[in-house]
Amino acid sequence: MKEIKFTVTDPLGIHARPAGILVKEAKKFSSKITVWKGDKSCDMRKLLALMGMAVKQNDEITVQVEGDDEAACAEAIEKFLKENF
Amino acid sequence: MVVATGKSILNRIGIGKIKIYKAPTYDIYEGIVEDPAAEVARFEEALQKAIDQQGVLYEKAKKDAGEESAGIFEAHQLMLEDEDLQDSTKEIITEQKRSAEYAVKTAFDNYAQMFAEMDDPYMKARSADLIDVETDVLDFLMGNDASSMQGTEPAILVAEDLAPSETVKLDKSLLLGMITREGSSNSHTAILARSMNLPSLIQVKDIDDSWDGKMAILDGYNSCVYIDPTPDLMETLKAKYDADLKKDALLQELKGKTSTTIDGRSVHVYANIGGPADLGSVNENDAEGVGLFRSEFVYLNSKEEPTEEQQFAAYKRVVETLAPKLVIIRTCDIGADKTIDYMNLDKEENPALGFRAIRICLTRKEFFKKQLRALLRASAYGNMGIMFPMIISKWELVEAKAIMEECKQELIKEGHKVGKFQVGIMIETPASVFVADELAEEVDFFSLGTNDLTQYTCAIDRQNAKLERFSDTHHPAVLRAIKMTVDAGHRHGAWVGICGELGADPTLTETFLRMGVDELSVNAKSVLPLRKIIRSIDLSKSTEWSPDEV
Numbered sequence A: 001m002k003e004i005k006f007t008v009t010d011p012l013g014i015h016a017r018p019a020g021i022l023v024k025e026a027k028k029f030s031s032k033i034t035v036w037k038g039d040k041s042c043d044m045r046k047l048l049a050l051m052g053m054a055v056k057q058n059d060e061i062t063v064q065v066e067g068d069d070e071a072a073c074a075e076a077i078e079k080f081l082k083e084n085f
Numbered sequence B: 001m002v003v004a005t006g007k008s009i010l011n012r013i014g015i016g017k018i019k020i021y022k023a024p025t026y027d028i029y030e031g032i033v034e035d036p037a038a039e040v041a042r043f044e045e046a047l048q049k050a051i052d053q054q055g056v057l058y059e060k061a062k063k064d065a066g067e068e069s070a071g072i073f074e075a076h077q078l079m080l081e082d083e084d085l086q087d088s089t090k091e092i093i094t095e096q097k098r099s100a101e102y103a104v105k106t107a108f109d110n111y112a113q114m115f116a117e118m119d120d121p122y123m124k125a126r127s128a129d130l131i132d133v134e135t136d137v138l139d140f141l142m143g144n145d146a147s148s149m150q151g152t153e154p155a156i157l158v159a160e161d162l163a164p165s166e167t168v169k170l171d172k173s174l175l176l177g178m179i180t181r182e183g184s185s186n187s188h189t190a191i192l193a194r195s196m197n198l199p200s201l202i203q204v205k206d207i208d209d210s211w212d213g214k215m216a217i218l219d220g221y222n223s224c225v226y227i228d229p230t231p232d233l234m235e236t237l238k239a240k241y242d243a244d245l246k247k248d249a250l251l252q253e254l255k256g257k258t259s260t261t262i263d264g265r266s267v268h269v270y271a272n273i274g275g276p277a278d279l280g281s282v283n284e285n286d287a288e289g290v291g292l293f294r295s296e297f298v299y300l301n302s303k304e305e306p307t308e309e310q311q312f313a314a315y316k317r318v319v320e321t322l323a324p325k326l327v328i329i330r331t332c333d334i335g336a337d338k339t340i341d342y343m344n345l346d347k348e349e350n351p352a353l354g355f356r357a358i359r360i361c362l363t364r365k366e367f368f369k370k371q372l373r374a375l376l377r378a379s380a381y382g383n384m385g386i387m388f389p390m391i392i393s394k395w396e397l398v399e400a401k402a403i404m405e406e407c408k409q410e411l412i413k414e415g416h417k418v419g420k421f422q423v424g425i426m427i428e429t430p431a432s433v434f435v436a437d438e439l440a441e442e443v444d445f446f447s448l449g450t451n452d453l454t455q456y457t458c459a460i461d462r463q464n465a466k467l468e469r470f471s472d473t474h475h476p477a478v479l480r481a482i483k484m485t486v487d488a489g490h491r492h493g494a495w496v497g498i499c500g501e502l503g504a505d506p507t508l509t510e511t512f513l514r515m516g517v518d519e520l521s522v523n524a525k526s527v528l529p530l531r532k533i534i535r536s537i538d539l540s541k542s543t544e545w546s547p548d549e550v
Helices: A016-027 A047-052 A070-084 B036-065 B067-080 B083-096 B100-116 B121-142 B146-150 B164-169 B188-195 B231-254 B276-284 B296-300 B308-322 B358-363 B365-381 B394-413 B430-434 B436-440 B450-458 B476-491 B509-515 B524-536
Strands: A002-007 A032-037 A040-043 A060-066 B002-005 B013-020 B155-159 B175-180 B200-202 B215-219 B224-227 B268-273 B289-294 B326-330 B383-388 B421-427 B445-448 B495-498 B519-523
Touching: A002 A070, A016 A047, A016 A070, A016 B067, A040 A047, A047 B067, A047 B083, A047 B100, A060 A070, B013 B175, B013 B231, B036 B067, B036 B083, B036 B100, B036 B121, B036 B164, B036 B188, B067 B121, B067 B164, B067 B188, B083 B100, B100 B121, B121 B164, B164 B188, B175 B188, B175 B215, B188 B200, B215 B231, B231 B524, B268 B276, B268 B524, B276 B308, B276 B524, B289 B308, B289 B519, B296 B308, B308 B326, B308 B365, B308 B383, B326 B421, B358 B365, B358 B394, B365 B383, B365 B394, B365 B421, B383 B394, B383 B445, B394 B421, B394 B436, B421 B430, B421 B436, B430 B436, B430 B450, B430 B476, B436 B445, B436 B476, B445 B476, B445 B519, B450 B476, B476 B495, B476 B509, B509 B524, B519 B524
Parallel strands: B013 B155, B155 B175, B175 B200, B268 B289, B268 B519, B289 B326, B326 B383, B383 B421, B421 B445, B445 B495, B495 B519
Antiparallel strands: A002 A060, A032 A040, A032 A060, B002 B224, B013 B215, B215 B224
16 A cells, blocks of 8 residues: 655635646546545545535645555656655 | 626626526425435436536636636546535435435535635635535536526526536527626636626516516626617627627737737737736736736735735745746735835935935845745746845845845745746836946846836926926937946846837837837737837838937
């Protein structure tokens, strides 16, 4: 399992459109991707659940990636997070 | 005459007859259905149509309002594709044996409710997006045609609320304005109205069906609508309306054109802005970049000293939004008249000549480094220039650059990206003019701050009314100082711009061009009028600029 820790700097947090693109990115991989904020978690493939976590600016999230392509997947997700949030 | 007030989306005026827009009513069968499998199939068909429609709306919005505004329909599409949402809809059909309509309404409403209960205003506003996609699916299920509600005459549309997809489906050529009882300025309908340049009022609580067909003026400047306006009022606001149209025509004529003289000399016309709120004005007025972005807003909008992360987020947003346009950010220019509690600055006898700007930054190195680190990190996201204010000596510039280099090395070591950026200084003191040759060796550009330069050169406080007789904004000393700066910059390969108020003075535009000024940065509203002047100038017609001219 791979784990990424990330602090959101975007003033709007994880908001609709980029969240949508993040979901699309996540769907490219077969690994299970779980997003944690505090003790709440959701599947990164699910846009509404992800938006429902209300991740705001300065919130720290943890992303756990588990599966056959976890290395490539974790790398791609981390890059995407850094560039967009 | 009736007057109703609300919140205005943009400063524009709409004049015309009112059309009351009624959304279709949804009569939904709530009983048990015989064949749930058929309902699931109906749902899937309508869902697919709605998903496809978002693509069509995306293209239409892109054409009417630009790509950024159109993005909402991409988000809508992704919401419709959400597995949880689809599963819970189908579950209601199969387990409760209900109609597709009932299931869509129940499941989508639940999600909308979840967003409505969130405390973040941005997320709250997303609840409207779910209702919007719900309506799209229901319209396909029930065979409604929302666009037929608009009527066939040009009108100011009055509605309870307008969803983004409703707004985009409307025929723009028949739309003189929009008024809604609901809506928030964060809503995408507001964003779309803004980018379509459509006069709009939201949160008008006193909307009334009896307005239908009456003459009205929507006054976006004063956030109100007049029903059956008096002739006097009509005349006044019609004049304002015509002035707006004139500005539009100017924009139409000059948008996307270069600021080039008849004989082919090009200058850059940039905008001066004071904070992220002004970002929209840069593109609205077709500025080619930002010649002066005052970073003071990050300090003034905060009770405590802003952290590196806060500053980074603000700068990143600015350069990213305007990329690939050049954005020149001036480092902290606090002191003198702009004091802040947490800075603990002593009261000074003569603040204009006191502890301010780069002098504070070079004294409080940790404070300065916070800003420089944030700027350098943001430089990776666009096309940035960093500009130091109030420089009088070369050592100040050398020291500022050394601190910047120190920050850069630290950031790279910590794994942060640092982009390419230009480095420049404000020329706003007579001292910097006299040593401009030495300074030019160290920079990519100079930017003349003519307000302070005039005040320091002539020893005249511009705010002092008693000095009016002695004050001359076109003083030859100032104009010669500008010429000296331009020449010194060019001798060392640095470009030279003007970001003070003088840059927007149309009587000096030709003089500045003859001096060889490369860039004029003015308030956003002056960008297009200035471009018009530049395009009418022919430098081949007369001689070189000489100080004797003034």
